[in-house]
Amino acid sequence: MDDSLDQIFVTLNHWLTGYAPVGWQPFVSAVISIAGIIAVFASLFAVTTVLERKGLGRIQNRYGPNRVGPFGFLQPAADGIKALIKEDVVPRAADQVVHFLAPLATVIPAFLVYAVLPIGRNMVLVDYDAGALFFFAVGAGTELSVFMAGWSSRNKYSLLGAMRAIAQMISYEIPLILSAVTVFMIVGSLSTTKIVEAQAGYHWFGLPNWFVVTPWGFAGFILFMIAATAETNRSPFDLPEGESEIIAGYYIEYSGFKFALFFLGEYLGLFAISGLGITLFLGGWHAPFAFLEWVPSWFWFFAKLQVLIAVFIWIRGTLPRLRMDQLMNFAWKFMLPMALINIITAAVWHFMQPGYQRWLVGAAMVVGPYILLGRGLMEGKKLEKRTYQFAE
Amino acid sequence: MNVVFAIIAVVTIAAGVAAMSLRNLVHCALALTVAFAGLAAAYLQLGAQFVGFTQILVYIGAVAILIVFAILLTRGSEPAQQPIISSGWIAGVAVAVIVLAVLVYAIGKSSIRDSKVPPAAEVTVRQIGDALMNKFVLPLEVVGLLLTAALIGAVIIAMKEEKK
């Protein structure tokens, strides 16, 4: 019973593919899977926009949107209709071809990366041998689209926002990839299905065998999540698109449907990178406790994804924005050394015998540099109580 | 297979010609990005997965952005007032045509023309990692040193000098 519910989508795919002629079957099977992925993640995008606005509203002690539909949950439909019927204003001096292509160049890589995420048991679209490398490579393709959007608008502020966004994205790409390298090193493969399979099973004290339960995995997960927040330009790293700073940054000159495409690309990128974080550190589609294994695997993946999205919304509503130089300092002076030390910790963990010693050594190797580096970087700053000088 | 190769070839050559002949520098850089993507597709077609993804990650994700930043920092995005081709262009084009002719002649005359197609090899990333750590460990360390030297050197060369 549990196996058939777990594999229900795979069975559905096989059944539908059976209707196609034999030569076309791989093609039809792939098209059905792709249609499923697009439908699921696009509707998740719609639900997340309204959840985010209501969540942020509650954190800020107000209601979110609550007019359209029951408790405001039909708001995405209203937003979609507005985006479609708004006039598409393109500046006369703008570079027409590049201005048109920039939203496409954002959305296409954002959709492509879902091909290597294992959403459930046997439910990955393409099982590349170098799957995680494909994810990072295609994710790097979005940076060029940011530049295209910023430059083609022929607007000083738009270009400035694009430059800052690109500098931020390439700075945080290095801690992102380095914190994922620890997982690749321990598993011995870049294939996402093998990484999920390596996290099967449970410890003797009931906790699952996920990588986040180990010291290097915990540090790596936190580094990965911080770098992911910066990669997708979300608060507190959203200076390039901060509404109160430089209006909308690199997509000032976009209106209507193209703006909706940028918005879609940003949220899809968020889901994809959370999905990769789940695959690498949180055990993919595995259940957290042994007695809960009867629940289908795809349910666990989406449950973990929802928890991560809730954490992102929570952080957005809570922390203030980081300034550009604070952001860059944080990436290069703190996160990069921590990611490198994490790799060494993972290597030491791998070569010690299983037991409580390697937990102590691993924890010491992660917490020690964290405290030392944090104290060291705060040395030069004068952080006393602020005094104001009024005109007396 | 031949159709895919024809599409890749047409896209890459068209992007290369566009990268070399467009007036606007940023358009040249974007056409170069398309050429890189076409080449990555060619590598994937030839079965070299790791190299194809590395090409996208390094060239499109880093080198193209470097070129674009340099164009912006040297005011290249304003339209050029002078002709874009330098005065001795005939010699340059002649040299390129001669090189092309010699290469195509060499390929045509050799035994490559009608060689057999061996079966594709399954190359895993693990084999590449093993090779990098065992047989090619010395070039790996040297490339690490080279990249460090290039990084420090580029930062020092491009740094603003302090006014004395």
Add this chain to the structure above:
Amino acid sequence: MSPLAGYLILSAFLFSIGLAGALTRRNAIIVLIGIELMLNAANLNFIAFWRFSEHPEALTGIMFVIFSIGVAAAEAAVGLALIIAIYRHYKTTNVDEVNSLKG
């Protein structure tokens, strides 16, 4: 014509296009773009020969291309830093005008 010859001819075309651009354009950055195109054409040659070779498990072609991509990225970084430094001094990126050592 075998597939190997097809890939080699594609690489020869890319090489000569890059060479023509590097020799004729005035802007230093376009010259660098031409050089990158030439390097990529050579990489394509290596991968094509690796695929159609007798012993693909020796991985020689792939190794060479991995190192070549790394070195090309380093060279692009240093070259662009040089162009920026020259621009700061001469206020131009035109290769014909940077000729103080001539004559």
